[in-house]
Amino acid sequence: MELTLTEIIKLILLLLLVICAVSVNFTKSLLQAVIIFLSYSSVMCLLWILMESPDLAITEAAVGAGVSGTLFLLTLRRIRSEHDSPDSGDGISGREDNEV
C-alpha cells in the first residue's frame, strides 16, 4: 500500500499539518499563532505539488502565505497601535492573549 517514497513524505507532511493546527490552538501569544499559520500554509503548498497540481501550488504560495499572512500581521499591528496612550492603571491589564 504505502511503500513508495512519495507516500511516506506525504504522510509525514500531513502529520506536520495536524501538529501545526493543534499547536495554533494552544499558543497564548497572537504573533506565534500567525507565524505557525504561515508555516502551515507553506506545508500545504508542498502538499499540492505532491498531489500533481502545480496551479494550486503557485496560488496557495502567493495567496495563502503571502497575502493572507500579511493581512493577519497588519491587523496585529493596527490593533496594537490603536491601543493608545497608557490609561494609568485603568483598562485592559495583562490579558495574556493580547501580549506579544
Place this chain on the structure above:
Amino acid sequence: MNKERFKAWLDGDLDVMDSVLDLDETSDDSRDKQKEELKKLRRMIDRSGEARRVAKVETKGFYILYRCIAVISCVLLIGVLLFSIANLPRYGEENPETKEVVTRYVEKGVEETGAVNIVAGLILDYRAFDTLGESHVLFTALICVMILLRLDRKNTRTGYEDYYAIRNETAHRLYKEAIMRNVAAVLVPCIIVYGIYVLLNGQNGPGGGFSGGAVLGSAMIIFSAAFGFKVADRMITQKLCSLVTFIALSFYSFAKGYVFFTGANHLENHIPKGTPGAILSGGLILPLDIAVGLVVAFTMYGFFSLFMRGAIGRD
C-alpha cells in the same frame, strides 16, 4: 432622486451613504470625551465589581449550555465525517462514475479551447461563469473592506486632528530602513517580470489569472512598503485602481455574459485559436486571463493599503 443630487453624486461632492451607514457610534464627542466614556464603561465592567458578577451569573448558564452543545456537536461532526470517509471509493484510484466528463475535457480540450493547460482551459472556457462570479466576489470584498476601514476626512466626525493622528500612527517608517530599500530595489523588477510571465503563460503551463495576479499584487505591496506611500501614490492612485478594476470586470462580463440573452449555444470563440503552445493561443483565454489577473492584483494591493493607512491612493 432628482438630477442635481445625481450629478453631485457623480462628481463626488455628495455621499449618498452619509447618514445611512453611520458605523462610528461615539462619533459626536471629541477624543477626550471618548476616553472618559470608555473609562466609565470599563469601571462599570470592573473585574471584581458587582456589575460583572451579576452579568456573569446571568450568562453563566448560557455558557455552560454552549460548551456542552459545542463538545457534542464537534464530536458528532468528526465522527460522522470519518464514518462516511470509510465508505468512499479508494484513494488514488480512478473513479468510474466521473469518466465521461473528464474524458471529454481531456480529449477535446486542446482543439476546442486551444489551451495546453487543461485546468486553465476548464476554468476560463468550459466553466467561465465560475470565474466570473469569483472575480465579482473579490471586487465585493474590496468594497466591503473599503466601507469598514476607510478614513475619510468628511466622515470622521472627531475632527481633522484625529484623522491625521490615526493616519500618521498607522503610517510606517519602513522606508527609512536601508536594508529594505536596497533589497526591494533588486527584488521588485524580478517579481514583476515573473508575475507577467506566469500571467501570460496561463494556457501553456501552470499559472493563470489568479496566480499571476497574486504575484503582481505582492510586487506592488513590496514596492509601496519599501519606498513609502508618497512614492507609490504617484503611480497607483485611486482613479487608476477603480478604472482598471471596472474595465477588467466589465470586459469579462460582456465577453461571457451575453449568452444570458442569446442562449448558451452561442458560446463559441470566434477568435482564432493559434497553435497550442504559443503565447498568442487559446482564443479568448489570454485576454480573460489578463483581466482576472489585473483584478486580483489591484484587490490585493487595495487590501494592503486599506489596512495600512485607511485609503487607496492619496486623498
Place this chain on the structure above:
Amino acid sequence: MIENLLVNYEEAFAVILFGIGFTMLLFQQNLFKKLIGLNIMDTGTFLFLASMGYIRGRSAPIIKDGITDPSAYINPVPAGLVLTGIVVSVSVTAIMLSLTVRLYRRYHTLQLDEIYEMSKHQTEDR
C-alpha cells in the same frame, strides 16, 4: 471499516483538519484565533476536494507531446474548483479581519464574552 480509513488516509487527515478548525471556531474566545480556525477549516476542505482527483501513477494535467489520452493525466476538475475556493477564502479572511479592527476600536478588547457583556450593559444604560 478501519481498513478503509487507513487506505483513504489523505481524506481522513483532511476531515481531521476540518474538525480542528471547527473546534477552534467554537471554543476560542479570542476573535483572532477564531479567524485562524476558519482558515484552517477552509484549507481542510480544499485538501479533501483535491484529493478526490488524484490518481496514482499519472502526471499533472498539462498536455505533453500531444497525448490526449485521459488515462495519462489526473482528474483536472477538482483542481479547477479548489482554485476558485482559495481566492474566495482570502476575501472572507480580509473582510473578517477588518470587522475585527472595527470591533477593537469600539470595545478595546478581543475577547468575545467581554464584548458581549459590554454591549449588553450599554444597551441597558441608554
